[in-house]
Amino acid sequence: xxxxxxxxxxxxxxxxxxxxxxxxxxxxxxxxxxxxxxxxxxxxxxxxxxxxxxxxxxxxxxxxxxxxxxxxxxxxxxxxxxxxxxxxxxxxxxxxxxxxxxxxxxxxxxxxxxxxxxxxxxxxxxxxxxxxxxxxxxxxxxxxxxxxxxxxxxxxxxxxxxxxxxxxxxxxxxxxxxxxxxxxxxxxxxxxxxxxxxxxxxxxxxxxxxxxxxxxxxxxxxxxxxxxxxxxxxxxxxxxxxxxxxxxxxxxxxxxxxxxxxxxxxxxxxxxxxxxxxxxxxxxxxxxxxxxxxxxxxxxxxxxxxxxxxxxxxxxxxxxxxxxxxxxxxxxxxxxxxxxxxxxxxxxxxxxxxxxxxxxxxxxxxxxxxxxxxxxxxxxxxxxxxxxxxxxxxxxxxxxxxxxxxxxxxxxxxxxxxxxxxxxxxxxxxxxxxxxxxxxxxxxxxxxxxxxxxxxxxxxxxxxxxxxxxxxxxxxxxxxxxxxxxxxxxxxxxxxxxxxxxx
Numbered sequence: 001x002x003x004x005x006x007x008x009x010x011x012x013x014x015x016x017x018x019x020x021x022x023x024x025x026x027x028x029x030x031x032x033x034x035x036x037x038x039x040x041x042x043x044x045x046x047x048x049x050x051x052x053x054x055x056x057x058x059x060x061x062x063x064x065x066x067x068x069x070x071x072x073x074x075x076x077x078x079x080x081x082x083x084x085x086x087x088x089x090x091x092x093x094x095x096x097x098x099x100x101x102x103x104x105x106x107x108x109x110x111x112x113x114x115x116x117x118x119x120x121x122x123x124x125x126x127x128x129x130x131x132x133x134x135x136x137x138x139x140x141x142x143x144x145x146x147x148x149x150x151x152x153x154x155x156x157x158x159x160x161x162x163x164x165x166x167x168x169x170x171x172x173x174x175x176x177x178x179x180x181x182x183x184x185x186x187x188x189x190x191x192x193x194x195x196x197x198x199x200x201x202x203x204x205x206x207x208x209x210x211x212x213x214x215x216x217x218x219x220x221x222x223x224x225x226x227x228x229x230x231x232x233x234x235x236x237x238x239x240x241x242x243x244x245x246x247x248x249x250x251x252x253x254x255x256x257x258x259x260x261x262x263x264x265x266x267x268x269x270x271x272x273x274x275x276x277x278x279x280x281x282x283x284x285x286x287x288x289x290x291x292x293x294x295x296x297x298x299x300x301x302x303x304x305x306x307x308x309x310x311x312x313x314x315x316x317x318x319x320x321x322x323x324x325x326x327x328x329x330x331x332x333x334x335x336x337x338x339x340x341x342x343x344x345x346x347x348x349x350x351x352x353x354x355x356x357x358x359x360x361x362x363x364x365x366x367x368x369x370x371x372x373x374x375x376x377x378x379x380x381x382x383x384x385x386x387x388x389x390x391x392x393x394x395x396x397x398x399x400x401x402x403x404x405x406x407x408x409x410x411x412x413x414x415x416x417x418x419x420x421x422x423x424x425x426x427x428x429x430x431x432x433x434x435x436x437x438x439x440x441x442x443x444x445x446x447x448x449x450x451x452x453x454x455x456x457x458x459x460x461x462x463x464x465x466x467x468x469x470x471x472x473x474x475x476x477x478x479x480x481x482x483x484x485x486x487x488x489x490x491x492x493x494x495x496x497x498x499x500x501x502x503x
Contacts, residue, residue: 275418323457
């Protein structure tokens with residue numbers, strides 16, 4: 001079937017080229033360009049139709065291409081070519097799965113004990129997560145919630161200075177500012193002491209990072225890797241698939257994951273944003289091995305160098321029950337949209353409450369329906385979002401979902417103190433997710449993400465307490481008042497909503 005489609009596309013392309021050559025001889029350059037754009041849009045529309053995407057995505061692309069041919073054509077070149085996703089990342093998916101099964105093992109020697117600790121209700125969720133994400137749940141991992149930039153970077157800097165064997169870092173955004181300089185200086189110092197350091201950063205998220213910054217690291221012996229380099233954006237079909245993960249692993253025993261990139265704005269030093277509300281997580285113990293494995297497989301994908309050895313995958317483990325911890329990697333390489341489906345299961349299984357915090361709220365139809373049905377069922381559903389935008393199109397698209405949520409009984413809060421960047425889901429006060437994944441389609445389907453799922457940990461209790469505290473700095477939206485907002489805003493939100501499958 002795929003070969004047949006490919007032949008049809010080649011024939012269509014040949015017909016278009018022949019037609020364009022003939023038309024170029026008969027008309028001027030403007031006529032030629034007009035026909036070129038028209039035929040290109042028709043060709044792309046046909047390709048999208050054959051890809052069997054979700055109907056919403058298909059219709060959205062066809063409407064955009066039909067209404068704004070030139071803009072739609074450029075958008076498609078940048079963001080729309082998902083048809084090669086499976087082929088591009090299929091190898092990574094199988095290599096990662098094999099590595100996880102080899103290191104973590106298919107059978108869990110304490111599965112009966114874990115089922116007893118979790119009960120049947122939540123046990124099913126973590127079994128789903130293990131099946132989709134290939135990583136087990138650990139009850140021998142200590143976690144600590146780090147609130148905002150000051151606490152997060154204080155712990156990160158302290159632990160980096162204590163490193164003895166290796167430091168692994170993987171970030172979406174790294175800036176050459178004050179905090180970026182502090183981290184760079186520590187990495188250089190540790191590298192000169194003989195500590196092995198591997199440093200991975202995303203090509204798009206860190207596009208402003210100076211060559212001098214990387215050059216100083218390399219000179220000191222730090223290994224650096226650029227994830228997903230983009231040399232010709234309009235011709236590079238990997239441009240749309242970014243590494244949004246934020247990972248630090250130190251000596252295989254301590255890990256960090258969460259919402260904060262490396263930049264001064266995450267410490268509230270950018271006057272344009274002001275106070276920056278965010279959440280990170282520090283881990284010690286068994287689950288650090290999973291976080292390490294995620295990093296090592298990303299490194300292997302970009303370098304073809306594997307380090308799946310005991311010196312990197314043998315964390316110090318204290319047999320103390322701290323509650324359940326499970327690290328899950330999501331990305332375009334996973335055929336099951338793993339983090340999205342775990343979120344769906346969490347929301348659908350809620351008995352009392354679902355509390356969500358996300359700076360970018362653009363759910364797909366499955367998640368949107370699950371949230372509304374939970375609220376209609378009498379579940380206490382709350383959504384916390386920022387009151388000020390950092391990405392205006394996304395901000396307005398998010399607000400277009402609010403009327404339906406409010407009508408279903410969802411309590412929507414807008415954070416007023418500064419910019420809210422935490423990415424949290426809490427269910428029934430005992431199950432929580434914290435990590436890099438937003439509640440949006442880009443995180444669900446396009447970005448490489450990593451989340452920690454917590455069950456009855458002290459960190460879960462702290463996330464609940466902090467969520468309630470955040471509501472004190474927020475205003476709750478009223479359906480009637482929100483519906484009376486200016487028509488111009490409603491028009492802007494509807495337009496942005498139309499683009500939501502593309503964001």
